[in-house]
Amino acid sequence: MSRPANTQKFDNCLIQWIDERLPIFTMLTKEYGVFPMPKNANYLWSFGGIALTMLIIMIVTGVFLAMNYTPNTALAFDSVQRTMRDVNYGWLLRYVHMNGASFFFIAVYIHIFRGLYYGSYKSPRELLWIVGVVILILMMATAFMGYALPWSQMSGWGATVITSLFSAIPVIGDGLVTWLWGGFSVANPTLNRFFSLHFLLPFVILGVVFIHVWALHVTGSNNPTGVEPKSEKDTLPFHPYFTVKDSYALVTFMTIFLSVVFFAPLALTEPDHFKHFNPMQTPPEIVPEWYFLPFYAILRSFTHDIYIPFTDIIILPAKLQGVMGMFGSLLLLMVLPWLDTSKVKSARYRPVYKWCLLLLLVSLCVLGYVGSQPAGGSLAVVGQVATAYYFLHFIVLVPVLGFVEKTCPVPASISDDPCCKH
Amino acid sequence: MKKKLIGFMVAAALCLGGAAHAEEGGKLAHQYWPERGVFGKYDMASVQRGFQVYREVCSNCHSLKLMSYRDLKGLGYTDAQVKAVASAYTVQDGPNDEGEMFDRPARPSDRFHSPFANDKAARAANGGALPPDMSLLANARPGGPDYIYGILTGYGTAPADVKMTPGLYWNDTFPGHQIAMPQPLSDGQVTYSNGDAASTQQAARDVAQFLDWASNPHMEARKAMGIKVILFMLFFVGIMRAAKRKVWADVH
Ligand code: HEM
Numbered sequence: 001m002s003r004p005a006n007t008q009k010f011d012n013c014l015i016q017w018i019d020e021r022l023p024i025f026t027m028l029t030k031e032y033g034v035f036p037m038p039k040n041a042n043y044l045w046s047f048g049g050i051a052l053t054m055l056i057i058m059i060v061t062g063v064f065l066a067m068n069y070t071p072n073t074a075l076a077f078d079s080v081q082r083t084m085r086d087v088n089y090g091w092l093l094r095y096v097h098m099n100g101a102s103f104f105f106i107a108v109y110i111h112i113f114r115g116l117y118y119g120s121y122k123s124p125r126e127l128l129w130i131v132g133v134v135i136l137i138l139m140m141a142t143a144f145m146g147y148a149l150p151w152s153q154m155s156g157w158g159a160t161v162i163t164s165l166f167s168a169i170p171v172i173g174d175g176l177v178t179w180l181w182g183g184f185s186v187a188n189p190t191l192n193r194f195f196s197l198h199f200l201l202p203f204v205i206l207g208v209v210f211i212h213v214w215a216l217h218v219t220g221s222n223n224p225t226g227v228e229p230k231s232e233k234d235t236l237p238f239h240p241y242f243t244v245k246d247s248y249a250l251v252t253f254m255t256i257f258l259s260v261v262f263f264a265p266l267a268l269t270e271p272d273h274f275k276h277f278n279p280m281q282t283p284p285e286i287v288p289e290w291y292f293l294p295f296y297a298i299l300r301s302f303t304h305d306i307y308i309p310f311t312d313i314i315i316l317p318a319k320l321q322g323v324m325g326m327f328g329s330l331l332l333l334m335v336l337p338w339l340d341t342s343k344v345k346s347a348r349y350r351p352v353y354k355w356c357l358l359l360l361l362v363s364l365c366v367l368g369y370v371g372s373q374p375a376g377g378s379l380a381v382v383g384q385v386a387t388a389y390y391f392l393h394f395i396v397l398v399p400v401l402g403f404v405e406k407t408c409p410v411p412a413s414i415s416d417d418p419c420c421k422h
Numbered sequence: 423m424k425k426k427l428i429g430f431m432v433a434a435a436l437c438l439g440g441a442a443h444a445e446e447g448g449k450l451a452h453q454y455w456p457e458r459g460v461f462g463k464y465d466m467a468s469v470q471r472g473f474q475v476y477r478e479v480c481s482n483c484h485s486l487k488l489m490s491y492r493d494l495k496g497l498g499y500t501d502a503q504v505k506a507v508a509s510a511y512t513v514q515d516g517p518n519d520e521g522e523m524f525d526r527p528a529r530p531s532d533r534f535h536s537p538f539a540n541d542k543a544a545r546a547a548n549g550g551a552l553p554p555d556m557s558l559l560a561n562a563r564p565g566g567p568d569y570i571y572g573i574l575t576g577y578g579t580a581p582a583d584v585k586m587t588p589g590l591y592w593n594d595t596f597p598g599h600q601i602a603m604p605q606p607l608s609d610g611q612v613t614y615s616n617g618d619a620a621s622t623q624q625a626a627r628d629v630a631q632f633l634d635w636a637s638n639p640h641m642e643a644r645k646a647m648g649i650k651v652i653l654f655m656l657f658f659v660g661i662m663r664a665a666k667r668k669v670w671a672d673v674h
Contacts, residue, residue: 039673081488091640244669248662255655262648263460274562
C-alpha cells in the first residue's frame with residue numbers, strides 16, 4: 001500500500017500499519033512531538049493543559065457519581081449522601097468533583113488572565129480566543145446546573161435566583177422562565193433537565209476544547225514577548241521540553257488540589273448546602289459559588305430603573321440592566337480582539353496597559369467580595385465603582401490606550417529578548 | 423516580571439478565597455474541637471459518650487436518618503455490640519408471604535430508628551416546631567459543634583423587656599433567641615458507663631462531637647489517605663522538577 005501524503009515513517013511495523021490507514025501517529029508526532037513551541041513560554045502556558053486535565057477529572061468522577069445519583073426531588077439529596085457514606089470511596093469521588101469544579105475555574109481563570117496579559121487574543125488568534133470564551137460560558141452553565149443536583153437549600157435557591165433572571169427579558173421573560181423550569185417553580189422537571197444537561201455539556205465542552213486546540217495548532221502558541229517566532233532558534237520541540245515542563249506544573253497543581261480534597265474539602269461549602277431544599281423557606285443569604293461572585297456582583301450593581309425623561313415610563317428596569325450587564329461582561333470578552341487597538345501584544349512592553357490590567361484584577365477581586373456579602377449598604381457603591389471600572393476598562397481604556405500609550409521597545413525576535421534567557 | 427505576575431495571581435486567589443469564606447459573625451464562643459484541625463482526629467471516647475447522650479436524650483425527638491447501625495463500627499464498637507444496639511429497636515418490615523407488614527428487631531444494616539413516623543407527627547408532638555434531622559447538623563450550621571454546644575448550654579431567662587411567645591424558651595445562641603426545644607440536658611441527666619453523672623457542659627460537648635462525627639464519618643479515613651497521597655505527590659513533584667531541570671539544562 002502506498003503511503004498517503006504527509007505521513008511519516010515509523011520503525012514499529014504495527015504503528016506503521018495503523019498509520020498508513022489512519023495517520024493518527026503522524027498527527028500526534030506533528031502536534032505533540034515536534035510541534036514548535038516558543039522557547040520562552042513560561043509556566044503560565046501550562047494552565048491550558050492543567051485545565052484540560054481538570055475537565056477529564058470532572059468527566060471521570062462525574063460519570064461515577066452519576067451511577068449513584070437519583071435525579072428526583074425526593075431522593076436526590078439522600079442519594080448524594082448515600083454516595084458519601086455507603087459507596088466505597090464515594091466521599092472521595094464527590095470531594096474530587098466538588099473541589100474539582102473550583103480548581104477547574106482557578107486553572108481557567110489563570111489561563112484567561114495569561115491571555116489578557118500577553119495579548120494572546122490578538123491577530124492571528126482571535127478565533128482561538130473566542131472559542132475559549134465559549135468554553136468559559138459552557139463551563140459556567142455546567143457548574144451552575146451541577147450545583148443544583150444535590151438538591152440542597154443552596155442548590156434549589158441558587159437555581160431559582162439565576163433562572164428567574166430571565167424573567168427580566170421584556171415580553172417573553174415570564175413565559176421563558178416557566179419553560180426553563182418545566183412548571184411554575186424549580187421542581188422535579190427542573191432537576192431532571194439539569195441532570196440531563198449537566199451530563200451532556202461537559203462532553204460538548206470537550207468537543208469545543210478540541211476545536212480550541214485545533215485552532216491553537218494552526219497559529220502556534222503566543223509567548224511572553226508577544227513576538228511571533230521568526231526562526232528555529234526561537235522555538236523548541238514540544239516533546240520533551242514542554243511535555244516535561246507542563247507535567248511538572250501539572251503535578252504541582254494537582255498536589256495543591258489534592259491537599260484541599262483531603263484536608264479541607266468543605267472549606268468553600270456553605271452550611272446551607274447541607275440542608276435539603278425547602279421551597280417554602282428562603283435562606284437568609286443566597287451566595288453563589290466563588291467563581292460566580294464577580295459576575296453576581298455586577299448583576300446586583302444595577303439598582304436604578306431608567307425612565308423616559310420627564311415621564312414615569314420605565315424603559316430599562318434595573319433588573320434587566322443587571323442581566324444585560326452580567327451577560328455583557330462575558331460577551332465583551334468575545335469582541336476584545338477588536339477593541340484592543342494596540343500594535344504591541346505583550347503587556348510587558350505596555351507600561352500603562354499593565355497597570356490598567358492590574359486594576360481590572362483588583363476590581364474583579366473587589367466584585368468577588370461584594371458578591372459574597374448581603375446586598376445593599378455602602379458596599380453596593382463599592383461594587384458599582386468596580387463594575388464601572390470593568391466596563392470602562394474594556395470599552396474605553398483598551399481602545400484608547402492603543403492610540404495614546406507610549407510603548408517600550410519590543411525585541412526583534414524571541415532570541416533577542418534579553419530577559420528570557422533560560 | 424514573572425515574580426510580579428505570580429504575585430498578582432496569589433493576591434487574586436487569596437482575595438477570592440477570603441470572599442467566599444465571609445459569613446455573618448455569630449456570637450459563638452469558640453472551643454477547641456480535636457477533629458476540626460487540618461490533621462485533627464476524633465476523640466473517640468468523647469464521641470462514644472456523645473452517642474450515649476444522643477441515644478438516651480436527643481433520639482426522643484431528633485432523627486438520624488442517614489446513619490445505619492453498622493456505621494457505629496466506626497466508633498470502635500464490635501459487631502456484637504452493634505447488633506445489641508440495633509436489636510433494641512423495632513422496625514416494620516414486609517409484606518411477608520401473607521401480604522402482611524410485620525415488626526422485627528432492627529438489624530445492623532437498618533437505618534437509625536426515627537422517633538416520629540413523619541414530619542407532621544414530629545411537629546404535632548413538639549408544639550408545631552420540627553426537630554431537624556441530625557445526620558448533617560454539624561455541617562449545616564455555621565460554627566458546627568460550637569453552635570450545637572452553644573444551643574445546649576445557652577438556655578436562660580429572657581431579658582425583662584422581651585415578650586416571650588408561649589411555648590418557646592430563651593436561648594442565647596439560637597437565631598432569634600426563642601427556641602421551641604425545651605432544655606434537653608441538665609446536670610446529672612446522663613450517667614456514663616464509668617458511673618460518672620455528666621454535667622450539662624460535659625454532655626453537650628460529647629454530643630456535639632458525636633454529631634460532628636455523624637456528619638463526617640469518613641473524616642479520619644480521608645485524612646489518613648490524604649497523608650499518603652500528598653507524600654507521594656511531593657515525591658512526584660520532586661522527580662518532575664529534576665526531570666525538567668535535566669531536560670532544560672542545555673537550552674540557552
Ligand atoms: C465541566 C465539567 C463539570 C463541572 C464544572 C461540574 C460541576 C459540578 C458541580 C459544581 C457539582 C455540585 C457539587 C456539589 O456541590 O455537591 C456537580 C455535581 C454533580 N455532577 Fe458534575 N461537573 C462536571 C462534569 C460532570 C459530568 C461529566 C458528570 C456525569 C457524567 C457529572 C455528574 C455530576 C453529578 C451526578 C453530580 C451530583 C452529585 C454531587 O453533587 O456530588 N458532572 N458537578
